[in-house]
Amino acid sequence: MARLKILYSPTSPFAAKARMIAAFGGFSFDQVMIDPSVQPSELLEVNPLGKVPVLVNDEDAVFDSRLITTYLDELSVGALHGDSPVERFVSQKLEALSDGVCDCLLAHVMERRLREPEQISQSLLDRYWGKVSRSLSLLEDTVPGLPRKMSAGQVALRCMLAYLDLRFSGEWEQGKPELLRWQKQFDADRPDLLNYLPRQS
Ligand SMILES: N[C@@H](CCC(=O)N[C@@H](CS)C(=O)NCC(=O)O)C(=O)O
Structure with a gap:
């Protein structure tokens, strides 16, 4: 290839x-x-x-x-999302949700970065953050049930949490012990992947 x-x-x-x-x-x-x-x-x-x-x-x-x-x-003949239809659905849904959160976070960053201060729409920022907040609550309840076997969806989740750390550090972690625990476990399991996480250049 x-x-x-x-x-x-x-x-x-x-x-x-x-x-x-x-x-x-x-x-x-x-x-x-x-x-x-x-x-x-x-x-x-x-x-x-x-x-x-x-x-x-x-x-x-x-x-x-x-x-x-x-x-x-x-x-990879299906190795990234998983073998069974259920595993694949769980992984793909996790990727969709993680990407959706990143869409909202990026829009939040851009709204503040590209507009003059008096033109920034607080109601738009609140709307984006509402979506993020609801999704993080769902993920907080979901991660304890995720299999230890890693999937593409779990990689997407790890990237989303890293983007939160990059742009919204100190603003999302409260009340999220399971997500923080899951993140730590991911990093311990796959330190080789961490070089790619989003970071300031
Ligand atoms: N849905 C797209 C989103 C990609 C995206 O928004 N990329 C941003 C960087 S995080 C970008 O390249 N923005 C440049 C632009 O929109 O002009 C994907 O999943 O690849």
Whole structure:
């Protein structure tokens, strides 16, 4: 198989997830760091949406991150989401929820970053945070029941928690002992994957 290349930015939770899932699946890949805020031609040539991550092989460019997971899962004959239909559904749902939280967190960051202070909509920020907060409560109840065997969905969850730590440190952890415990266990189980977590460049 042709060598894979993943275009990423260091702070992106979606790009972190794509790289981590590729590593989790045992794929070798090259990483190309991109600054999507300047929409470089190298990015637009492979993704007209101008977003990272993009996975590139000899034949095609794959985006968005959920499709990258699906693509890598198919190449691994289903090893990333799990064997049984139930396992696969649990993993895919966890990925969908984690990605949805990242969408809200990113929108929250952008609302504050791109607008003049007097134009920032507090009701929009509250709406985004409500979605995040409800999702974290559901995950707090869910993680104790997750299997120890790691799945792509669990990798997506770990990336989402790392993005919370990066942008909302001190604002989400209260009342979340199970999530914090789960995160610690993930890090102990797979220290090799932690290099890819979103971080300030
Ligand atoms: N749903 C997409 C979201 C990707 C995304 O929003 N990427 C951000 C970085 S976190 C980006 O590239 N933004 C640049 C832009 O929107 O112009 C995915 O899962 O890949």
